[in-house]
Amino acid sequence: SQQGEEDPQALSIQEGENATMNCSYKTSINNLQWYRQNSGRGLVHLILIRSNEREKHSGRLRVTLDTSKKSSSLLITASRAADTASYFCATEEAGGTSYGKLTFGQGTILTVHP
């Protein structure tokens, strides 16, 4: 079954505001990753957080992971129009036999208005 459900499905904000997206999953994981995808394009890896980590920062991105709740959040601070894209979380299941085998969430479509 598809795990990695994200909310909101769509988020519309003004430039300069913060954007928060959430992701929930169902199984035990090795890590959780966030990706960005511009319309009709490939994936861009944003950040990876391991199961033993609780928070990670990269530039304007902040990711949290709560393994007890099986959830993660991605915060983009001071958003820009160029941040407009779809954002996906993806999990690598613990105990899996294939490193890199990911289960993707449904994604959040973020629109940042200038």
Added chain:
Amino acid sequence: GAVVSQHPSRVICKSGTSVKIECRSLDFQATTMFWYRQFPKKSLMLMATSNEGSKATYEQGVEKDKFLINHASLTLSTLTVTSAHPEDSSFYICSANTHLTSGRYLYFGPGTRLTVT
């Protein structure tokens, strides 16, 4: 940095024909490659795991006779959509992993948009 390429980037084919999509790791050897498909405005769904020199492992619900995967070398995996139908129209994305002394890495290709008319 490491790059994964896909060819073609876009393809339009007629219903009933077969289409081959290539996924190449350009500067590293990929022990495993993964194939995903993505419908418009939807998420990526894993189709199969491709290991060099062995048969691909398909996810539940994916027809292995329809989506033929060949991983003949450590730098190339191919996905052939046989007897394509309009419902096969989708965005196909591959990823490749490698294990270096510095760690394990995963890279995604840019995707191939298939349109079946």
